[in-house]
Amino acid sequence: MNVSKPAPSERSAALAALMPLIAAGDRAAFEALYRCTCAQLFGIVLRINGERALAEEVLQEVFEAVWRAAATFDPAQAQLLTWLTSIARNRAIDSLRRRASEPVTVSRFGALGLGGEEAGEEHDLLAQHASEEPGPLDLLDRASNRHALSRCMSALTRDQRSSLALAYYQGFSHAEVASHLCQPLGTVKSWVRGGLQSLRTCLDRAANRADFAGRDR
Amino acid sequence: MDYSQRIRAERLAAEYVLGTLRGAARRRMEQVLPAHPALQRALSRWQWRLQALASPVEPVEPSAGVWDGLQRRLFCSRTVEVEAV
Numbered sequence: 001m002n003v004s005k006p007a008p009s010e011r012s013a014a015l016a017a018l019m020p021l022i023a024a025g026d027r028a029a030f031e032a033l034y035r036c037t038c039a040q041l042f043g044i045v046l047r048i049n050g051e052r053a054l055a056e057e058v059l060q061e062v063f064e065a066v067w068r069a070a071a072t073f074d075p076a077q078a079q080l081l082t083w084l085t086s087i088a089r090n091r092a093i094d095s096l097r098r099r100a101s102e103p104v105t106v107s108r109f110g111a112l113g114l115g116g117e118e119a120g121e122e123h124d125l126l127a128q129h130a131s132e133e134p135g136p137l138d139l140l141d142r143a144s145n146r147h148a149l150s151r152c153m154s155a156l157t158r159d160q161r162s163s164l165a166l167a168y169y170q171g172f173s174h175a176e177v178a179s180h181l182c183q184p185l186g187t188v189k190s191w192v193r194g195g196l197q198s199l200r201t202c203l204d205r206a207a208n209r210a211d212f213a214g215r216d217r
Numbered sequence: 218m219d220y221s222q223r224i225r226a227e228r229l230a231a232e233y234v235l236g237t238l239r240g241a242a243r244r245r246m247e248q249v250l251p252a253h254p255a256l257q258r259a260l261s262r263w264q265w266r267l268q269a270l271a272s273p274v275e276p277v278e279p280s281a282g283v284w285d286g287l288q289r290r291l292f293c294s295r296t297v298e299v300e301a302v
Contacts, residue, residue, distance in 0.1 A: 043275050047274055174239075
């Protein structure tokens with residue numbers, strides 16, 4: 001198996017069948033795609049940009065991009081949900097540009113457990129989430145439990161996992177992760193880099209093994 | 218692409234998908250992407266690797282206004298026509 005061409009799931013395949021129609025200007029197909037995927041994509045956008053009005057604007061941009069770029073979607077290259085998720089994450093991250101000038105300790109990050117606690121408690125604070133919304137590490141656990149990611153994630157150090165979760169789920173930059181974990185920027189960068197490298201090796205090995213087992217059957 | 222370039226493309230693609238590649242570096246990556254198939258391949262492999270992370274994110278229904286606004290944005294000339302009739 002080429003890792004860039006996973007077997008498409010049924011749902012993804014059904015949705016992917018809409019794409020040539022959308023590329024040809026079929027608005028009913030576009031609406032069907034919107035109805036089936038908007039909540040999922042909005043959830044992703046909203047985690048990264050928590051301001052609902054802005055997040056809704058981002059969601060409009062996402063679907064505008066989908067409408068305009070439908071012809072460039074190549075089912076041989078990616079599953080549709082992966083393609084849509086990438087667009088949603090990109091737009092959401094772009095919408096954060098102005099956040100870069102804001103200090104990371106402002107109250108909007110309060111839900112992640114920022115407070116006057118000691119630095120040693122940072123990881124526990126990251127795990128507990130004040131609001132009902134699951135924290136980045138809760139989400140990471142759920143993602144890990146369901147997929148081959150589980151073994152690969154558990155092979156990472158706790159610091160690597162925390163850094164990746166904050167970056168992926170909260171849309172934090174290196175500097176924001178560093179500030180949140182009270183660590184030097186260089187340390188966080190090397191955690192992120194090391195974590196990604198280990199993940200890559202481990203996930204690709206798992207994919208090759210799955211492919212091998214698939215051929216045996 | 219030589220070895221060091223491949224390593225660099227790998228790293229850029231990974232950080233782009235994770236979201237930690239930011240600002241000017243992120244925009245530069247988007248600009249050079251169309252002309253670099255190897256970078257595109259690295260990117261889609263990383264999108265595939267990290268896609269599982271997105272699945273536990275709870276879906277949230279956007280308000281109905283989003284779809285209406287989207288239609289105005291995309292098909293606004295039609296809307297004007299209809300209103301004019």
